[in-house]
Ligand SMILES: C[S@@+](CC[C@H](N)C(=O)[O-])C[C@H]1O[C@@H](n2cnc3c(N)ncnc32)[C@H](O)[C@@H]1O
């Protein structure tokens with residue numbers, strides 16, 4: 257059952273109205289009240305569930321932490337996934353990736369199929385290279401709400417950065433997806449382009465806007481300024497030369513306006529002094545393929561494991577409560593993760609895009625292979 261009151265608008269996804277179930281809507285109202293009070297223990301459940309179904313990827317993009325860190329291959333089983341069921345029912349946003357490639361996950365389709373009984377917005381980000389016609393048809397049939405496609409290089413240069421991929425394959429796959437959507441008369445999945453900007457890739461930003469127009473990306477282009485996970489990336493961050501990046505961002509914004517392509521910069525460093533709270537550990541729960549549960553997509557602190565405790569017990573465990581108490585404070589009591597947050601668009605600090613350079617391990621069992 258759903259309610260018209262819940263024609264909800266959310267952040268970057270705000271051009272698409274999604275109808276949510278009554279139970280998810282009620283939960284979201286309570287969650288909003290509780291998060292504003294920064295309560296450590298919650299009666300509400302998370303409104304957003306991020307699930308890494310596999311930690312595999314078919315590519316090794318040069319700018320991605322996959323090229324700097326290694327991880328033991330793991331997959332979330334359907335049995336483990338179903339341990340989340342009481343939370344899946346009441347969430348508004350179900351995200352089927354965190355750091356890897358969701359189209360490599362064996363459980364992607366059973367998991368999406370299971371979730372069709374809940375009225376929630378489903379979403380993942382992909383390099384779209386494994387997207388066959390059959391996969392496109394299944395995604396459309398299962399009503400995937402949003403799909404983000406990551407690309408910041410176009411033409412022959414693509415394969416040098418998206419190692420293991422081919423640009424002609426990407427174009428062909430997106431053409432087929434649009435064909436399938438048309439044939440099935442479906443606006444879903446709504447498409448968005450994710451553009452990771454480095455000094456070199458930002459030269460392609462206008463090309464990305466034209467690409468988004470060509471392939472009918474109704475959700476436009478979202479720019480993520482690269483965060484440095486290796487020393488060789490420090491010179492690529494926005495902070496290394498703000499004027500340089502601003503010049504390309506301004507040009508791209510102008511073209512996007514002309515072509516009517518939504519365009520925005522995530523964690524916009526141009527607004528980085530704005531003070532905001534981080535509510536992620538109140539709003540979300542983040543599951544790794546080995547069943548470990550994290551309080552946000554950045555933290556390296558494990559709150560518990562699905563195979564050892566129920567998700568309800570983990571959500572309000574002493575560890576989770578302690579973590580929540582130490583997010584929106586300053587000083588030595590603040591969580592280390594929060595002080596050095598690389599997801600600073602969720603937090604009140606200036607950008608911290610070099611903070612991962614020194615990390616030997618990352619959340620999710622990633623260990624460094626390259627400085
Ligand atoms: C890690 S990928 C995982 C999902 C999928 N494989 C994809 O590429 O969309 C998610 C997003 O992170 C971005 N990304 C990867 N490395 C990054 C970095 N060092 N800084 C900022 N964004 C990065 C990618 O461009 C992509 O849009």
Ligand code: SF4
Nearest residue numbers: 313315316317320383
């Ligand atoms: S496709 Fe995504 S996860 Fe894979 S290496 Fe590229 S950015 Fe990283």
Ligand code: SF4
Nearest residue numbers: 534552593594597603
């Ligand atoms: S500030 Fe960063 S590390 Fe801390 S909870 Fe928020 S997203 Fe996670």
